[in-house]
Amino acid sequence: MRKQGFLLLMLVLAASFKLLANEPTAVWQGKASAVSLTYDDALGSHLDTVAPQLQHYGFLATFYVVINSAHFYQRLEDWRKLAVAGHELGNHTLFHPCNGKLPGREWVRAEHDLSTWSVARYQQELQVANTTLAALDGRTQRTFAFPCGDLKAGETSxxxxxxxxxxxxxxxxxxVNLPKQTDPYMLKLFDATNLQIAQIGPLLDSAKGSYAIFMFHGVGGDHPLNTELEVHQALLAELARRQDSIWVAPVVEVLASMAKAH
Known part of the structure; x- marks a missing residue:
């Protein structure tokens, strides 16, 4: 009798561990983890270098677009094609406003200094950027990335x-972002600036059972915050090698799937 009780306990524990191990798969399209590749500021490298590399591997990403970027408004048709292909055009505001009073922010123009803005003005920034993107891609759902990580207009959140x-x-x-513990409006990330090839495997290993977001700016040298071209290529190749366990998708798709699961 005691032996049967022990076996029953082991079966219950095994079933419990299996449920825990399988829980993320219901959230992330049958995979153990999810990864989003995100690219900030609407740079030329995103269209000319990143997009072809993503297409080669069949990956879709999120591009956080600054509407006032010359590489955006001068190449609208190229961005439209990205959206048609399934990439997300995320909102990164009209003018990339940041708090110019913080250290190292001497580059912030006076008219784009968040420390002088009202929340109402920031709301207009979000609205017009969303309207512009919707006119381009026809979508009603998208995500946002905080310019400079700033959370206040003036002194108000x-x-x-x-x-x-x-x-x-x-x-x-x-x-990383964990199931049922993630604030969808404050998603954590891995900053890919100066990422090294040797770091890629350990980073992906550390993200098992969770949702990881990689943040890129320049790829190949067209921005002070840069990721070397061969490093970006190596990350995509490693994600392709792990496709059986990692779902690679735009942020908007991963969040929609997580919301549906819960």
Whole structure:
């Protein structure tokens, strides 16, 4: 009798562990983890270098677009093609406003200095950027990325505005996002600036059972925050090698899947 009780306990524990191990697969399209590749500021390298590499591997990504970027408004048809292919055009505002009073922010133009803005003005920034993107891609759902990681206009948080316009937002805090513990409006990330090839495997290993977001700016040297071209290529190749266990998708798709599962 005691032996039967022990066996029953082992069966219950095994079933429990199996359920725990399988829980993320219901969230991430049958995979153990999810990864989103995100690219900020609407740069030329995103269209000319990143997009062809993504297409080669069949990956879809999120491009956080600054509407006032010359590489955006001068190449609208190229961005439209990205959206048609299934990539997300995320909102990164009209003018990339940041708090110019913080150290190292001497580059912030006076008219784009968040420390002087009201929340109402920031709301207009979000609205017009969303309207512009919707005119380009026809979509009603998208996500947001905080320029410079700033969360206030003047002295007031604009975070309460976000659910009106987005299903989630990528922050700047480092880390992974766990099922049922993730704030969709403050998603954590891995900053890929100066990423090294030797770091790729360990980073992906550390993200098992979670949702990881990689943040890129320049790829190949067209931005001070840069990821070397061969490193970007190596990351995509490693993600392709792990496709049986990692779902690679735009942020908007992963958040929609997580919301549906819960």
């Amino acid at each position: 604009f975070l309460p505005l976000l659910p009106q316009y987005f299903i989630g937002a990528r922050g700047v805090e480092s880390g």
